[in-house]
Amino acid sequence: MSDYSQSIVLIPTLNERENLKDLIPSIFGLMPEISVLVVDDNSSDGTRELVGFMKTGFKNLFLLERKNNFGYGRSSIDGFKWIFERPYDNVVTMDADFSHNFNEVPALLEKLKNSDVAMGSRYIRGGGVKNWSFFRRVLSRLANLYVKIILGLPAADATSGFNAYRVTSLKKINLDKIDSNGYAFLVELKYRLFRAGSKFIEHPILFSERREGQSKMSGKIIWESIKLPWKLKLFN
Ligand SMILES: Nc1nc2c(ncn2[C@@H]2O[C@H](COP(=O)(O)OP(=O)(O)O)[C@@H](O)[C@H]2O)c(=O)[nH]1
Ligand SMILES: [Mg+2]
Incomplete structure (x- = not known):
């Protein structure tokens, strides 16, 4: 059995009450020693109230x-700083x-033993996408191709948000320099980690449509992702 007491799952939320009510017990059911940090942006659907209520039952929430x-x-970023x-x-x-x-969290943490960043990847052998719209599939593939050509990141899936990081590697980069926010944020974070010398490993994941x-x-998120690789390449 692995020891998860030094590990924390960071979940950004905006109106995710219905998902969180099942996800949080599932995570603790699988890894009772782990911690979970929900970072909520003023959800109006009762997400905060739900987490507040669940905190009474889960002491590491x-x-x-x-x-x-x-x-x-x-x-x-605010979540990382809280964790630091x-x-x-x-x-x-x-x-x-x-x-x-969530069943892949133990495997990501296991791979972190031999790396600084273990990236969940849809686009390596064993990974994939399930129940996603044609538009989202094409968009995701194009985004990855675009990033790869411009930045040359050693990642088949640079826009994936399911990743494990060593805290020491995150502390090496200046998080305050990052100002991108959507998918672009994930690319920028990986790019800065890579430039700071972090060792990357990929782990296959099966991504499915939200429950x-x-x-x-949004269009704004896509536009930000189009501009970002050039910004990183030309001004960093
Ligand atoms: N805190 C916070 N979480 C967000 C925001 N936008 C999206 N999220 C969360 O980020 C995760 C991914 O967002 P989602 O809307 O599912 O994007 P998609 O998977 O690309 O369609 C989910 O857990 C969302 O609740 C935001 O503005 N603030
Ligand atoms: Mg989603």
Whole structure:
């Protein structure tokens, strides 16, 4: 049995009550010693109230309530900073909507023993995508091809958000320099980690369409991803 007490799962949320009510007990059911940090951006569906209520039953469940400057990337950064102040060695980032299979968290943490960043990847052997719309499949493939050509990152799936990081490697980069927020945030974070000398490993994951609620994907998020690789290449 692995010891998960030094590991924490970071879940950014925006209106994910219906998913979290099943996801949180599932994570603790699989890894009772692990911690979970939900970073919520003013959800209006009772996500915070649910987590507040569940905290009474799960002593390693934490809630970071953000008040302004909303976004996936900024929530992740605030979550990392919260984690830096506490005695954790490993962070796993995942979505709340069951697109990322919590059963893979132990495998990602296992791979982190031989790396600094273990990336969940849909686009290596054994990985894949299930029940996703044609539009989202094409968009995801194009985004990865585009990033690969411009930045040359050693990652088949640079926009994946299901990853394990060593806290020491995250501490080496200046998180305050990152200002991208959607998918671009994931690319920028990996790029900066790579440039700081982090060792990457990929782990195959099967990504599936969200269970409940709505995607927050938008034209603004896509546009930001188109600009980002050039910004990183030309100005960093
Ligand atoms: N804190 C926070 N979380 C967000 C925000 N936008 C999306 N999320 C969360 O990030 C994860 C992925 O978002 P999702 O809408 O599923 O994007 P998709 O999978 O690309 O369609 C989910 O857990 C969302 O609740 C945001 O602005 N703030
Ligand atoms: Mg999703």
